[in-house]
Amino acid sequence: MIKVLFVCLGNICRSPMAEYLLKDKVKKLNIDDNFYIESAGTSEEENGNEVHYGTKKILNNLNIDCSKKRARKMTKEDYDNFDYIICMEKSNIYHINRIVIDKDHKVFRLLDFTGNQRDISDPWYTHNFEKCYQDIDEGINAFIKYLGY
Numbered sequence: 001m002i003k004v005l006f007v008c009l010g011n012i013c014r015s016p017m018a019e020y021l022l023k024d025k026v027k028k029l030n031i032d033d034n035f036y037i038e039s040a041g042t043s044e045e046e047n048g049n050e051v052h053y054g055t056k057k058i059l060n061n062l063n064i065d066c067s068k069k070r071a072r073k074m075t076k077e078d079y080d081n082f083d084y085i086i087c088m089e090k091s092n093i094y095h096i097n098r099i100v101i102d103k104d105h106k107v108f109r110l111l112d113f114t115g116n117q118r119d120i121s122d123p124w125y126t127h128n129f130e131k132c133y134q135d136i137d138e139g140i141n142a143f144i145k146y147l148g149y
């Protein structure tokens with residue numbers, strides 16, 4: 001079982017998009033039994049809130065339902081429970097390091113799995129959820145390849 005936790009700041013825009021996209025892709029590849037996938041934020045600001053409308057719209061257009069997702073903050077226990085803790089941008093790593101020490105080198109940045117290493121832009125500020133989706137899709141495809149599928 002490969003346990004993956006996606007992490008962003010608020011857990012309402014980027015990391016839920018990554019969570020549900022990866023869930024959808026592994027299901028379509030018929031390898032979903034091998035995965036446990038969740039997402040969390042480094043902040044508790046949005047705790048209990050639904051996925052942001054912009055992310056919901058992207059996912060709903062792909063026939064992916066995320067209506068049950070509620071935002072939550074990453075915990076120390078998450079670090080022990082997950083194999084891959086995949087964040088969206090450099091500042092997420094800085095904030096994760098204030099919650100846990102990455103002694104097992106489990107913390108990654110999603111687009112570092114691609115040939116074009118960079119941050120995923122934050123649609124909270126850019127309002128560009130489509131660009132965010134293109135980046136996350138690229139990163140997830142590269143991650144699946146990295147795992148050997």
Ligand code: 4NP
Nearest residue numbers: 008009010011012013014124
């Ligand atoms: P997310 O987006 O980290 O992708 O969920 C944000 C959500 C909330 C805030 C910033 C980014 N905020 O400043 O409240």
